[in-house]
Amino acid sequence: MSRKPGVRRPFEWATAFLLACLLQAPLAHGAKKGVAVAATVHVVTIQNMQFVPAALTVRPGDRVTWVNKDLVPHTASAAGSQFDSGVIAAGASWAYTVKKEGTLGYVCRYHPGMQATLMAQ
Numbered sequence: 001m002s003r004k005p006g007v008r009r010p011f012e013w014a015t016a017f018l019l020a021c022l023l024q025a026p027l028a029h030g031a032k033k034g035v036a037v038a039a040t041v042h043v044v045t046i047q048n049m050q051f052v053p054a055a056l057t058v059r060p061g062d063r064v065t066w067v068n069k070d071l072v073p074h075t076a077s078a079a080g081s082q083f084d085s086g087v088i089a090a091g092a093s094w095a096y097t098v099k100k101e102g103t104l105g106y107v108c109r110y111h112p113g114m115q116a117t118l119m120a121q
Helices: 010-028
Strands: 041-047 050-052 055-058 063-068 093-097 102-107 115-120
Touching (some): 041 055
Parallel strands (some): 055 115
16 A cells, blocks of 8 residues: 655654654753753872862763872862762772762862862852
């Protein structure tokens, strides 16, 4: 049975409608202006007894990885206990996924002069 050009069967309409709904799903879950934003991975280097960069702006859902390039162990410990890496050995790394907006100061527990800020917006 042939059909006329441009005429769809009910199943094709349902499939097209379902596809359109699925493509709109990110809008219903908080995506801004119809664009879903993927999480970003940021790297903080620990080197020469400092966190580089000393101030980092991220978004909730982003992942931050601290990489220790010093010869001694360090930590990345938030002042409010939101995160604490524990020991990051020389040559090792540790990662944290940002959970919510806010500004967090953090330090190395072994070297309190090593301070930095993580700002989630």
